[in-house]
Amino acid sequence: MIRMPETPAVAHPRYDALLAEWCELLRRCQGDDPDAPDPAAYGRELLARWAEPQRRYHTLDHLVAVLARATELTVYAQDPDAVALAAWFHDVVYRPDRSENEERSAVLAERALTEAGVDAERVAQVARLVRLTVDHDPAEGDADGEVLCDADLAVLAGDPAAYAAYAAAVREEYAFVPDEDFRAGRADVLRRLLALPRLFRTQHGYERWESVARRNVGTELELLEA
Incomplete structure (x- = not known):
């Protein structure tokens, strides 16, 4: 994995x-291989990525919640272990000004987990699950996809204060986007969710x-369209 600069990750409680x-x-996923790499090195880098300064919603707190x-x-x-690995990787690459975050996260999962000694079948499953978080629409019968997507979307079911905090954090991540453009883009995302x-x-x-x-989603959409 590419080594990251020091971040405030270690300050997280x-x-x-x-x-x-x-x-x-x-x-567990490395099996009994005595020569498998140290998991801690990978864990520290993942945590550093989740604590990058451009994040406001897609933070370590989000990782904790999804896990x-x-x-x-x-x-x-x-x-369950493939789902947990996918949770760790699903937003590990995150730049709010780019649209390929899920794909880049999946590619990083493929590279890192292969290097770490995880078997190829599970690596492929983890990458597939990460890519599902683009649209949160797993195929019928895709049990692992359903679990990961439900875990990722559970934030939508918060109480009013928690949901408002979530929506505000999303807006902060896109602070570089003018209000009118953000409202249009965010409304489109919400409509697609409601159409599921x-x-x-x-x-x-x-x-x-x-x-x-x-x-919650309907109320936010109404406010954006008002």
């Missing part, structure tokens, strides 16, 4: 716990988050 969680996950939701939905996953037959594909996600998320 869950840094040590996240690093330990990553190391445990990658060790927690993926764990909450583990019962639905076919390969279901925002959440797992039974738990649908029952717990669907109605609240649709209300």
Whole structure:
């Protein structure tokens, strides 16, 4: 993996716990190879990337939230470790002025996980899952895709204050975009979400988050169009 400059990642209150969680996950996926690379080196770089200064929503807090939701939905996953790896990588490359973040994140996952000794089948699955977060529309029966996408979209079902904070953080990430252009672009994103037959594909996600998320997204859209 490309080495990153020092960032404020270590200041995050869950840094040590996240690093330990990553190391445990990658060790499981490396199998019994005694020559496998040290997971900690990869974990520190991932955490550094998630703490880059251009991020306002796609931060370490977002990573923590997606990992927690993926764990909450583990019962639905076919390969929970692949889902967890995809959660770590799904926004690891993030530049708000670029449109290929998911693809670049998937490519980095392929390169890093192969180098780290993860088997090719699982590496391919992780990269596929990362690419699904472009439109959050997994195919029917794609259990791992459903879990990752539900975990990523669970932020939409926050209480009013939490949702407002999320929307404000997204706007901050796009502070370089003029208000009129941002409103148009954001409204298009929200319309595409509302056009999905279901925002959440797992039974738990649908029952717990669907109605609240649709209300939140609809309200934001109304405000943008007012």
